[in-house]
Amino acid sequence: MRATVHSVRTFVTVFLLSLSLWSNSQSISFSDGKYELGLGLGPSFFLGDLGGSRGVGKPFINDLDFPLTKFSKGLYFNVYPAEWLGLRLAFNQSFLEGSDDEVNLAGGREFSRWRRNLYFQSKISELYFGIELYPTVWLEQYDGLQGKLRPYGITGVGAFRFNPKGYYYPDPNNPNSKQLVELKPLRLEGQGMSQYPDRKEYNLTQLEIPMGAGFKYFIKEHVYVGLEILHRKTFTDYIDDVSTKYIDPIHFSQYLAPADVPIAYQLHNREPFRNITRPTIGRQRGDSKEMDSYFSTILRFGWRLNGNNSPNRRALRQLRCPLYF
Secondary structure, eight states: OOOOHHHHHHHHHHHHHHHHHHHHTHHHHOTTOOEEEEEEEEEEEEESSSOOSSSSOOSGGGGOOGGGOEEEEEEEEEEEEETTEEEEEEEEEEEEEEEGGGOOOSSSTTHHHHHHOOEEEEEEEEEEEEEEEOTTGGGOOSSSSTTOEEEEEEEEEEEEEOOOEEEEOSSTTOGGGOEEEESGGGOTTOTTOTTOTTOOOOOSEEEEEEEEEEEEEEEETTEEEEEEEEEEEESOSOTTSOOSBOOOGGGHHHHSOTTTHHHHHHHHOOGGGGTOOOOOTTSBOSOTTSOOEEEEEEEEEEEEOSSTTSHHHHHHHHHSOOOOO
């Protein structure tokens, strides 16, 4: 299932309407400094067809490749209609990578993934709207934020942009000859080819559902640090450009420029790099039953931007004219 331009436009429209509602209710609900700006930093992890642990491929973190951990960074803006409810707008940038070289060979069925020998990397840019719920607010026994620990859960909806790439070796005998090339234009699994009508070309912009949990600790009234684990459920199996079965490479010359044909031949089937030669047409290349996903572990730093206890509000109070009775 791939995201359409209409879906992205709908997401943007709903978000803009939400902003309008926040603005209209500001004088009632947000008079005591319920705005926050935050920065998030931490590792990101890919969960897809490539790499993995022993045996058959497993869902979620059971097939996590820690050596391919990458870095993510992001900015957050939060609005709080109430202390137990947060509305978040966030923009993140991550880098994902997957490789069958990371398979832990133990004489089992993981050998088929090692033999496949595929690789990808991709930059990820995402924008999402989230709803945070703070269930312990009602248990707090004193005023103020300093020293408070607040766990929370979060879910929402967003869109992300990716572009899978892989290494092509003009000279297969020279590892230093590798070149990074975009995978989608090569149609490595027959996307958009009339010979494979069920394999549609995928969109590089997709919808996602972020979901996770974390906590905040307020070291001052207007400053907090926190930790969050955020998983992204997606609706595409092509973040790594691997999803279904091998095609007949004879069709590449019909759909690709002459200079791209040898690149597609090499990257659609990299088993010869393992000194393995066998018929592959129609054999499994990926698992289309499981969509790709990714998650990040985020160290958060945040600031409340206004409110009676914030620095700018205290400064404004000091500048007010004295009152006489």
